[in-house]
Structure formats: structure tokens, C-alpha cells
Amino acid sequence: MKKQITISEIANELKLSKTAISFVLNGKGREMGISEQTQKKILQHLEHINYIPNVSARGLRTGKTKTIAMMVEDISDPFFSSIARVVEEIAYTKGYKILFSSTENDSQRARDLIQVFRRRQVDGYIIAPPPCIEPEISELLDDGLAVVLFDRTLPTLKVDNVLVDNFQSSYNGIKHLINNGYENIAMISLISEQIQMVERHRGYQTVMDEVNKQYIIKSVVYHDAVADNISILQNFFIENSHIDAVFFTTNYLAESGLEAIRNLNLRIPDDLGVIVFDDDKLFRLFTPSITAIAQPISEISTQAVKLILMSLTNKGFKTTAQNVLLKTALQIRESSQPRKNTHE
Missing domain, CATH: 3.40.50.2300 (Response regulator)
Known part of the structure; x- marks a missing residue:
């Protein structure tokens, strides 16, 4: 994207006053006595350079x-x-x-x-x-x-x-699972380098390091087809049958993951404990209800x-x-x- 062009630069280019440019921009060219030829010249130039008026400057006038x-x-x-x-x-x-x-x-x-x-x-x-x-x-x-x-x-x-404090929130959630006797905790996350996901990863990894447990991480592509995600997560749970809990880093990943868990006839929390980052009003209505990290909306x-x-x-x-x-x-x-x- 090119640097915003100012009215002063347009005026210098056309050898006209800033006032004339401003009047034409605001549809007041004829009212203020600016000739049709000059108005046409200004408008054609604005179209040629794909001019986007500066919001702050325009706000001072209009x-x-x-x-x-x-x-x-x-x-x-x-x-x-x-x-x-x-x-x-x-x-x-x-x-x-x-x-x-x-x-x-x-x-x-x-x-x-x-x-x-x-x-x-x-x-x-x-x-x-x-x-x-x-x-x-x-x-x-x-x-x-x-x-x-x-x-x-x-x-x-x-x-x-x-x-929100993504690191501390994830840390607290994983610590809660550890304190409740879960040991082999997996994290289902996105393939993403965005700061909120990095911090959620860091919270998970910090707790697992503290208790000397191995990371078990599965990252998926954002907004893949839901059916594909369900299949991917089913395979992940089958291949990692030793895990006893899972942390979903977003609510929409949890939706796919919970369906995968159901398809495999795994029982929550007997076979697999679950915690989700981002609460959803439906999570409390699930059977069993789903533990979630609620952001302060x-x-x-x-x-x-x-x-x-x-x-x-x-x-x-x-x-x-x-x-x-x-x-x-x-x-x-x-x-x-x-x-x-x-x-x-």
C-alpha cells in the first residue's frame, strides 16, 4: 500500500490552491465559483492517483x-x-x-x-x-x-x-489437570505463530516441564473442513491412546475434538479429561459439562x-x-x- 497522498501534494502537482482541492472534494466546487474545467481537472487527477481522503483531515472540515x-x-x-x-x-x-x-x-x-x-x-x-x-x-x-x-x-x-493473559490462563488450566491426577496431557492447537497461540503453547509447555512430562502436541490448519478435522483428531487419539487428558486451545477445535471423542466411544472424564480455551454457553450444557477458560467478554x-x-x-x-x-x-x-x- 502506498503512502497516503495529502491535499497539499495534490495542490502542488496541479498548481492549484489547497482550498480549491478541498472544495471540490466536498462537492462544493460550483457553489464556491470553481470553474467546470478546473473541477474536471481535479476529479480526473484524483481518480488517476486513486486518492483516498485522509479521515482525520477531512473530519476537521466536515x-x-x-x-x-x-x-x-x-x-x-x-x-x-x-x-x-x-x-x-x-x-x-x-x-x-x-x-x-x-x-x-x-x-x-x-x-x-x-x-x-x-x-x-x-x-x-x-x-x-x-x-x-x-x-x-x-x-x-x-x-x-x-x-x-x-x-x-x-x-x-x-x-x-x-x-487476556494467555500464558497464565493456559498455565492455570494445565495445572488444574495435573492437580486432579492427569499425567499424559495432550494439546490440540492451530498451526499459527500469532502471539495468543504462542502464549497458550508456552503455558502448556511450562507446566509439562515443571512436572517432567513429555509434550504431546497436535497442530491443525485453521478452518480446515470440519469433517477433515474430526478425522484427523480421531486418528490422533487412536495413535496416542496413552493420553488421559486434552487441552483444546480454541472452542472451534474443541467442537471437532469432542465429536471425535464421541465417535471413538471414549468417556469424559473417565477415559479422557477435557479443558477448552474459550468458554461457550453450550459447554455447560454438555453431558458431561466441559471445563473451559472463560475470557472476560x-x-x-x-x-x-x-x-x-x-x-x-x-x-x-x-x-x-x-x-x-x-x-x-x-x-x-x-x-x-x-x-x-x-x-x-
Whole structure:
């Protein structure tokens, strides 16, 4: 993506005043006495260079659009849809509308969406970023736009973010299994280098190192066909029949994994203890109910809106990024009950 072109640069290129460019951009060329020929010249040049008006600069002249773009991995996912719903409610009370979109964790799709939102003149962005979009986020920041990242961050950028403590949350979950007598604990995760997954891995590995137990890790491709994931996980459980518990690092992996467990007629928790990162209201209704690491939906949403509004109303220039780190809650249910003595 090329660097944002300013009105001053356009004015210099066309040998016209910034005021004339601004009037034409705002549809006031005729009203302000600018000739049809000059208007046509400006509009043709803007089209030729694919000009995207700077939101902050335009806002000083025309007022803000009072809209915020929210980009999540999958708006149908219970975690993201719950966050989006609360963000929408809070933002509405502050006079803002939210425009939602799903990136499917795809970098190019995220880039395309950012371009669309820039043309829509949104005031700010709340993003659960896919990998490799640092240049696009950096350009938004350079242009003075309000950006808040959540669920995962981009460590190389100084940007506001709202995260949960993925390391400590996973550590606590695996420690809970160890304390309840589980020893051969597997982790089902994604093939991903994103920071939230790295930290969940680290929490699992730290506990296993402390108790001198071998890592048992299966990583799958994000959003493979569900049937394929079920088959892959069934084979994994068959090939690793010694495991006595499993930690799913996302709720949608757990859904495939629980179906695989059922297909193999394994009993939870007698044959296999289960814990999931990300709670879902259905997990408490399972038989047996599923232990889960619950993220603080309301706090995440509230903090994200708070940070974006602080940026939008800030009269000066921010010197530091705000980093909010929240705690999760381990919802202990039947799937991780203390392990029975297998020799009884």
C-alpha cells in the first residue's frame, strides 16, 4: 500500500490552491465559483492517483462520520460475536455505529477491508489482526487514525491493545489437570505463530516441564473442513491412546475434538479429561459439562471501546500505546474431575 497522498501534494502537482482541492472534494466546487474545467481537472487527477481522503483531515472540515470499523476473525464465532455485540451496545450509547466484518484470519482479505473502510471514512478501527498486516496498521497510525487491537497484538507496533493473559490462563488450566491426577496431557492447537497461540503453547509447555512430562502436541490448519478435522483428531487419539487428558486451545477445535471423542466411544472424564480455551454457553450444557477458560467478554469490549474513544477525542498527540492485560476465569466442570484410579 502506498503512502497516503495529502491535499497539499495534490495542490502542488496541479498548481492549484489547497482550498480549491478541498472544495471540490466536498462537492462544493460550483457553489464556491470553481470553474467546470478546473473541477474536471481535479476529479480526473484524483481518480488517476486513486486518492483516498485522509479521515482525520477531512473530519476537521466536515465532522466525523461517527462510525467505527470492527474487524474480527469470524463474526459467527461465539467469542467474537459476543464481543461485537457488547462493543456495539456501548458504542451506540456514545453516538457511534459499528461496521462489522470477518477477515477469516486472511491477510489479503484484511488489507482489502481496510481499503474499503478508508473509503467509507470510518473514524477508527477495532481489529483482531491476522498475521502480516503490520504495514497497513502502521499506515493507519501514521495517518493519525484511531486503532485498537484485541485478542492478539502485533508486537512490532506501538498500538493500543486489549489482551487476556494467555500464558497464565493456559498455565492455570494445565495445572488444574495435573492437580486432579492427569499425567499424559495432550494439546490440540492451530498451526499459527500469532502471539495468543504462542502464549497458550508456552503455558502448556511450562507446566509439562515443571512436572517432567513429555509434550504431546497436535497442530491443525485453521478452518480446515470440519469433517477433515474430526478425522484427523480421531486418528490422533487412536495413535496416542496413552493420553488421559486434552487441552483444546480454541472452542472451534474443541467442537471437532469432542465429536471425535464421541465417535471413538471414549468417556469424559473417565477415559479422557477435557479443558477448552474459550468458554461457550453450550459447554455447560454438555453431558458431561466441559471445563473451559472463560475470557472476560464485557471487560474486553468495554476496554476496547474506551481506548478507541480516548483516541478519537484526544486533542493532542499520544506518546505511548495503552496495553490492557485482563485475567480469565477457569470454569471448572465435570470434564476435568479428579482422575479415578484406573486400577480400582
